[in-house]
Amino acid sequence: MQALLAMWAEKFTVYPDGAELPTHHDHCLGCGPNNPHGHHLRALRHGDGVQAWHTFDNRHVGAPGIVHGGAVATVVDDLYGCLLFLEGGPAVTRQLTIEYLAPVLIGAEYRLQADVVRREGRKLFVAARATEPAGRAVITSTAVFVKVSVEHFAQGSPPGVPAD
Numbered sequence: 001m002q003a004l005l006a007m008w009a010e011k012f013t014v015y016p017d018g019a020e021l022p023t024h025h026d027h028c029l030g031c032g033p034n035n036p037h038g039h040h041l042r043a044l045r046h047g048d049g050v051q052a053w054h055t056f057d058n059r060h061v062g063a064p065g066i067v068h069g070g071a072v073a074t075v076v077d078d079l080y081g082c083l084l085f086l087e088g089g090p091a092v093t094r095q096l097t098i099e100y101l102a103p104v105l106i107g108a109e110y111r112l113q114a115d116v117v118r119r120e121g122r123k124l125f126v127a128a129r130a131t132e133p134a135g136r137a138v139i140t141s142t143a144v145f146v147k148v149s150v151e152h153f154a155q156g157s158p159p160g161v162p163a164d
Ligand SMILES: CCCCCCCC(=O)SCCNC(=O)CCNC(=O)[C@H](O)C(C)(C)COP(=O)(O)OP(=O)(O)OC[C@H]1O[C@@H](n2cnc3c(N)ncnc32)[C@H](O)[C@@H]1OP(=O)(O)O
Pocket: 024, 077, 078, 080, 081, 082, 084, 090, 091, 092, 093, 094, 095, 121, 122, 123, 144, 146, 148
């Protein structure tokens, strides 16, 4: 676990515009490449924010043909988690809101964008949206993240339980 946390701290560095951002870790539900239930999200720096193109598949279905709202929230939350790589240090979700404006469809590609709206002490106020290729927004979101030290995540590895 300590090695994982040390490796993770190195990910909070400078990324040029357009650069692909790292994953949180291999088994992250949002972006981990080795999580068989995961979304395998890949995010790029886009200006001062992040963007991703994402297609949900049948593992994330809610109503037939339509993505489960919780799966959408997972991806948006993780996209914010990628935005944190541009903020120099980790933070965690304290509040997440999603406006489901139109059904998100299985098999359709969406563009996701997330940006920091403002910083206030330990708090980051962020906003995101997912749009169809033609530009119509299907979801909008806001969230409050609170900055924490890397040690915050050591809570997730109680004695005797492997980190992954
Ligand atoms: C790099 C990370 C990977 C990201 C992966 C994707 C994101 C995630 O899934 S993170 C996992 C889910 N989230 C969590 O597990 C977080 C669980 N919550 C916690 O651990 C704690 O509540 C924590 C650390 C966020 C804050 O704890 P603590 O500092 O004791 O809280 P508290 O002092 O009450 O609130 C912190 C600040 O937020 C403010 N605040 C709290 N709620 C809100 C809100 N809804 N809106 C605005 N501000 C708020 C408080 O007023 C306070 O402000 P200030 O610093 O000015 O006093």
